Amino acid sequence: MDPRDEKGKMWYNGKFIDWWDAKIHVMSHALHYGTSFFEGIRCYETPKGAAIFRLQDHTKRFINSAKIYRTEIPFSEEEINNACIEVIKENNLKSAYIRPLAFRGYHSLGVDPTKCPVEVIVAVLNWGKYLGEEALSQGVDVRISSWNRMRANTMPTLAKAGGTYMNSQLIKMEAMADNYSEGISIDANGFVCEGSGENIFVIRDGVLHTPPQYGASILPGLTRDSVIHICNDLDLEVKETLIPRELLYIADEIFFTGTAAELTPIRSIDHMTIGAGKRGPITEKIQKRFFEIIDSKVKDKHNWLTFVY
Ligand code: PPE
Numbered sequence: 638m639d640p641r642d643e644k645g646k647m648w649y650n651g652k653f654i655d656w657w658d659a660k661i662h663v664m665s666h667a668l669h670y671g672t673s674f675f676e677g678i679r680c681y682e683t684p685k686g687a688a689i690f691r692l693q694d695h696t697k698r699f700i701n702s703a704k705i706y707r708t709e710i711p712f713s714e715e716e717i718n719n720a721c722i723e724v725i726k727e728n729n730l731k732s733a734y735i736r737p738l739a740f741r742g743y744h745s746l747g748v749d750p751t752k753c754p755v756e757v758i759v760a761v762l763n764w765g766k767y768l769g770e771e772a773l774s775q776g777v778d779v780r781i782s783s784w785n786r787m788r789a790n791t792m793p794t795l796a797k798a799g800g801t802y803m804n805s806q807l808i809k810m811e812a813m814a815d816n817y818s819e820g821i822s823i824d825a826n827g828f829v830c831e832g833s834g835e836n837i838f839v840i841r842d843g844v845l846h847t848p849p850q851y852g853a854s855i856l857p858g859l860t861r862d863s864v865i866h867i868c869n870d871l872d873l874e875v876k877e878t879l880i881p882r883e884l885l886y887i888a889d890e891i892f893f894t895g896t897a898a899e900l901t902p903i904r905s906i907d908h909m910t911i912g913a914g915k916r917g918p919i920t921e922k923i924q925k926r927f928f929e930i931i932d933s934k935v936k937d938k939h940n941w942l943t944f945v946y
Contacts, residue, residue, distance in 0.1 A: 643656050643762055644656055645727075646724065646727045647659045647758055647759070647760050648720045648723065648724040648727075648758060648759040648760075649756075649757075649758050650756055650757055650758070651712070651716075651720075651757075653724070653727050659758060659760075661740075661742060661743065661756070662742070662743040664743050664746065665740065665741065665742045666740075666741035666742065666743070666744070666750050667740035667741050667742070667799060669746070670741075670748060671798070671799045671800025671801075671803065672706075672740060672741040672750050672753070672799065672800070673738060673739065673740035673741070673799030673800075674699060674702040674706070674710075674738070674739045674740075674796065674797060674798050674799070675699070675702075675736060675737060675738040675797055675798075675799065676695045676696070676698065676735070676736070676737045676738075676797060677695075677734060677735070677736060677896045677897055678690065678691070678692060678721060678734070678735040678736075678737070679732075679734055679896050679897075680725055680730070680735060680945065681732055681931045682732040683932055683933050683942070684932065684933050685933050685944060686731075686944055686946050687725060687731050687732060687733075687944070687945040687946060688931070688933075688943060688944050689721060689722070689725075689735070689943040689945060690896075690931065690941055690942065691859045691863070691941050692718055692721055692943045693714075693718060693943070694859050694862075695737075695859060696717045696718050696721070696737075697714065698797060698857075698859070699717065699737055699739070699797070700714060700717070701795070701796070702795075702797045702798055703739055703796075705793050705795065705796040705798075706793075707751075708739070708741075709755070710739050710757060711755055711757065712757055717737060717757075717759075718943075720737070720757075720759045721735050721737065721759055722945055724759045724760075724761050725945045726945060728761055730761060733761040733762065733763065734762050734763070734896075734897070735759060735760075735761050736759070736760045736761070736762065737757070737758070738757070738760070739756065739757045740755070740756055740799070741753040741754070741755060741756075742754045742755070742756045764897060766899075767834070767835075767897035767898040767899070768819060768893070768898055769818065772818065772898075772902075773899065773900070773901055773902075773924070774902075774916060775902075775904065775915065775916070776901070776902035776903055776904030776905075776911075776914075776915055776916055777817075777818035777819060777901055777902070777903055777904065778816075778817055778818055778903075778904060778905045778906075778908075779812065779817050779818055779819045779820060779821055779832070779903055779905070779906055780811075780812050780815060780817045780820055780821070780907050781820070781821050781823065781882060781885075781907055782807075782811060782812065782820035782821060782822045782823070782833075783811060784808050784811065784820070785822060785823055785824060785825055786804065786822040786823070786824050786830040786854040786855075787801070787804060787825070787854055788824070788825035788854070789825070789852070789854065792804070794854045794855060794856055795851075795856070795857060805833035805834060806833070808820040808822050808833040809833040809834075812833075819832045819833060819835070819893070820833055821885070821906065824848075824853055824854040825854070826879075827881075827882070828848065828879045828880055828881060828882075829848060829879075829880040829882060829884075829885065830848060830853060830854050830855055831848070831855045831856065831858075832893050832895070832898070834895055834897060834898065835858075835894060835895035835897075835898045835901070836855060836856070836858040836860065836861040836893065836894045836895065837880075837891065837892075837893055837894075837903075838861075838864060838875075838891065838892050838893075838894065839880055839885060839888045839890075839891050840888060840889050840890040840891065840917065840919050840920070841884065841888050841889055842889070843873075843874070843919070844873075844874045844875075844876060845864075845868055845873060845874065845875040845876065845919070846875075846876050846878055846880055846884070847861060847864075847865075847875065847876075847877055847878075847880075848877070848878075848879065848880055849877040849879070850877065853879065858894055858895060858896075859896065860894035860895050860896055860898075860899065860900070863894075863939075863941065864894050864900070864923060864927070865877075866939055867923055867926050867927060867930075868923065870938075871922065871923070871926060873919065873923070885906050885911070886906065886907075886909050886911075888911055888912065889912045889917060889919075890902070890911065890912050890916075890917030890919055890920045891903040891906070891911050891912075892916075892920045892923075892924075899924075899927070900920065900923060900924040900927055902915070902917065904916075930942075
């Protein structure tokens with residue numbers, strides 16, 4: 638994705654403006670202190686037209702991320718949902734990555750954000766495969782990060798807040814500097830957490846394991862939640878449990894989940910081959926069902942799709 642290619646309209650505080658007119662002042666609070674909340678949502682091209690995946694759940698998480706930081710987004714849940722739909726229509730898109738963002742704008746310097754206005758945008762862009770074109774079928778090579786995720790009661794991990802992503806950036810840059818696609822973070826207690834922008838599932842003896850939604854310093858991912866539902870539908874057992882680092886090395890299959898990453902298999906960690914060193918059969922089964930739901934090939938029984946047009 639090259640932002641310079643982006644044209645078209647951006648939803649900005651309730652109005653549509655040109656992509657390049659969406660500007661802020663350099664003294665905006667968010668720039669100085671990381672004061673922002675965001676979402677990443679995919680809109681897929683399906684045989685029945687453009688469909689947004691889990692829109693309402695993303696909007697709820699967006700509003701709650703702000704609430705954790707005592708911030709009220711000055712638009713209702715319904716208005717944000719509609720903004721995501723309307724910005725796709727306005728740009729006449731069949732598919733897109735939708736990025737709602739709320740941030741504290743320009744008023745005064747100082748840590749106290751409360752006088753700075755809360756501004757909201759919804760951008761749409763083309764975002765291809767997060768970890769590379771072949772990642773979904775071939776898998777990726779990753780490392781365990783030397784950076785830990787935030788300890789409980791430091792930076793809240795249930796909030797998808799801009800500042801938190803400084804930690805993600807450390808994990809990602811360290812991995813890339815060593816030619817890995819991604820890093821896996823460990824929490825303050827020494828247990829496996831997540832990728833810099835993905836949750837993780839570990840398969841051993843036919844059972845899936847993933848860090849618990851609460852208490853493991855992870856973002857409660859919606860793709861993660863979707864995978865858990867799909868596993869129930871497919872009669873696959875999922876355990877939400879603390880995962881020691883060494884379980885990764887002896888796993889049969891491991892994959893990342895995320896809106897951007899979708900379901901990306903991991904083929905090696907720290908140069909140790911995972912399972913057969915390629916996408917495993919259970920990963921493939923879950924991945925297949927995930928895309929069948931999106932492609933309307935099987936019934937969307939959980940009501941995950943919102944059709945745009
Ligand atoms: N953990 C983190 C830290 C995270 O950022 C994401 C999403 C997830 C887990 C998976 O959550 P979900 O998308 O609800 O399944 N990361 C978003 C932003 C990535 C970025 O580089 O920006 C995303 O995937 O859209």
